[in-house]
Amino acid sequence: MNFKKAIVFSLLVAAGTTTFAQTSNLRKAKSSLQKFEELKSAGSAALGKSNLTAAKEAIDLAVAHEKTKDDPEAWTIYALVNANIASMDNVPEAATAAAEGVEKAKALDTEKKNAENIAVVGQVLGQYNFNQGVASWEKQDFKSAYAQFDKALTFLPGDTTxxxxxxxxxxxxxxYKNAVEKYKLLIPKKDFSAHKSVMVDLPKLYLSMKDTASALDYAAQAAQAYPNDNDAAVQNIELNLIAGKESKVIADIENQIAKDGNNKSLYYYLGIAHSAANNNDKAIAAYKKAVEIDPNYNDANKNAAATIINSVRDQLNALNENKTLSNNDYNKKVTELKEKIKEALPYLEKSVALNPKDVDALKSLKGYYDFQQDEAKSNELKAKIDALN
Known part of the structure; x- marks a missing residue:
């Protein structure tokens, strides 16, 4: 938060030279407040506490006096005094009185002669509520912290922090609803230090609200605002994959790979996108690249094997449905498929090695040996699966 330098001294002095019918209480309140402000400005606010107390006693009488009860300056001083008391001694009642004083001063000050001092009150009250919010945050009372930060914004509207x-x-x-509303206010503030975090986190908040359409929209905005940021790009890719928009996102993934060619996750996402778009050969190539970057990338190993196996299975199903093939041609093509499926074996074995208790990986490896008609290997794997179950 950036606060303006308090200009209360000069205004108080100037106002004191132009007011005709002031009572002694208003004059005393102004004088005592000025002394307090001078000490506060010098870093010795505690030394001026007696002056602040004297100012309060005098201004309470002034705003009740017939001659000054409708004086906007009196209510401005009333607000300033109470705001400082609230800030110094953490007095909620004083903060409430200061806010009431501001409203009264604004209503009476039709010529806006006290506008600058009223703004100073807003700064003090804004800081007071901010401090209250921080205190609640430290107690992990986040509901109260939000309420205090939100209240501070009524005095310091638009403050990015x-x-x-x-x-x-x-x-x-x-x-999440209020979190989204606050974050959306920061979208135009690109010079704000946490702007990128806001843009990247906003889609996650929409996902928490189960609003996938808005999450996709703001993920695209984040990627556009920060085209060279990996987090923004990957999030946009992931959300499009979740939404089933694989074909649309393939180009985005390839563009990001061009900038970050050693990112195994990007090749993994590319494999998922191509697989969903029925580009099996491209999907397999992408998974293989991910494994090349990180041989222990289990998800990529599993998906590479699964895509190869599924491709062979589809071809086998097509063979089984083709009634025009002779037995010799059928057997020949099955032998070719048995050779082709061997491509999956190193990925299956790696997946089992990485997680020996993964029943699904063991079943996939058993299925491979079943297809190869290797009864010994198949029985060995069945025993492992039965032991885990």
Whole structure:
């Protein structure tokens, strides 16, 4: 939060030279407040506490006095005094009184002569509520923290730090609706230091609200705003895959690979996208590349094997449905498929080696040996599967 330098001294002095019918209480309140502000400005606010107390006693009388009860300056001083008391001594009642004083001053100050001092009150109250929010956050009372940050924004509208902290508190409280609203306010603020985090996290918040359409929309916005950021790009890819828009996202993945060619996850995503689009050969090539980058990438090993096996299975089903083939031609083509499926074996074996208790991986490997008619290997794997079950 960036606060303006308080200009209360000069305004108080200037106002004191132009007011005609002031009571002694208003003059005393202004004088005492000025002394407090001078000490506060010098870093010695505690030394000026007696001046602040004197200012409060005088201004309470002034706003009740017949001559000054409708004086906008009196209510402005009233707000300033109470705001400082709230800030110094953490007095919620004083903060409430200050806010009421501001509203009264604004209503009476039709010529806006006290506008600058009223703005100073807003700064003090904004800081007060921000501090309250931080205190609640430290106690992990995120609901109260959000309420305090949100209240601070009423005094400091548009403050990016307060808006961001409000969003964070809402997230911690699983109040995703308010978190989204706060984050959306920050989208135009590209110079804000946490802008990229806001853009990348906003789609996740929509997913938490089960709003996939909005998540996709804001993921695309994040990728567009930060085209060279891997997190934004990968999130956009992942969400499109979740939404079943594989064909659309293939070009996005390939563009990102061009920038980050050693990212195993991108090749894995490319494999998923191509597989969903029935581009099996391209899917297998992508999974193989992911494994080449990281031989222990289990998901890529499993998907490479599964895609190869599924491709062979589809061809076998087609053979079985082709009634025009002679027995010799059929057997020849099955032998060719047995040779082709061997491509899956190293990926199946690696997957089992990485996770020997993965029943699905063991079943896939058993299925491979069943197809190869290797009874000994098949029985060995069956025994392992039965032991795990």
């Amino acid at each position: 307060l808006t961001y902290y409000g969003g964070l508190a809402a997230i911690q409280n699983q109040d």
